[in-house]
Amino acid sequence: MPTTEDLVSRNAVFSAADFSADFAHNAWGTVTVIGCVDSRVDPAQVLGLELGEASIIRDVGGRVTPSTLRTMAMLARVERVGIDTVVPGPRTLIVLHHTDCSMIPLAAFPDLLTELFEIPTGQLDTKSLRDPFGSVRVDVDLLRAHQHEANTLVSGLVYDVHTGRVEVAVAPMLLDRE
Ligand SMILES: [Zn+2]
Numbered sequence: 001m002p003t004t005e006d007l008v009s010r011n012a013v014f015s016a017a018d019f020s021a022d023f024a025h026n027a028w029g030t031v032t033v034i035g036c037v038d039s040r041v042d043p044a045q046v047l048g049l050e051l052g053e054a055s056i057i058r059d060v061g062g063r064v065t066p067s068t069l070r071t072m073a074m075l076a077r078v079e080r081v082g083i084d085t086v087v088p089g090p091r092t093l094i095v096l097h098h099t100d101c102s103m104i105p106l107a108a109f110p111d112l113l114t115e116l117f118e119i120p121t122g123q124l125d126t127k128s129l130r131d132p133f134g135s136v137r138v139d140v141d142l143l144r145a146h147q148h149e150a151n152t153l154v155s156g157l158v159y160d161v162h163t164g165r166v167e168v169a170v171a172p173m174l175l176d177r178e
Helices: 004-017 066-080 110-117 121-127 132-146
Strands: 031-036 054-059 091-098 152-159 166-175
Touching: 031 066, 054 066, 091 132, 091 166, 110 121, 121 132, 132 152, 132 166
Parallel strands: 031 054, 031 091, 091 152
Antiparallel strands: 152 166
């Protein structure tokens, strides 16, 4: 396992070879991915995203929670006040869930999950905790209900940790509201 010193050394290699100071200040990016914290499913790596290309929001399961929605609202505000670079649309918004997720054993701890989703225990069944294809659909629907940024294509992907491939569970659909 790499130590902090190892990682600082890797950074020296990165800064010499791959770094560019020319990236626009663009916290929001043209692409936003909501993904799981699992170290096997880093969205940047499995989707081939480059630096400066995407904002990535990660939590346990890659779930869309009230906290996720608050983070997205903050990023949108940064752009609106002119600090950030305005990116011409359409934006790409992706929910990326995966097989063999830790969310599956965590389903045995409803107290933690009601806190995460900020819902009563009786509503946990609506979150499709054991099926990534179902959970992607649930979370895309939640984004469609709450995401008010116009000109955004929202989609849902499921990554298979045994094959390295993603499957489109929800095809891109346009959110086009003001
Ligand atoms: Zn996971």
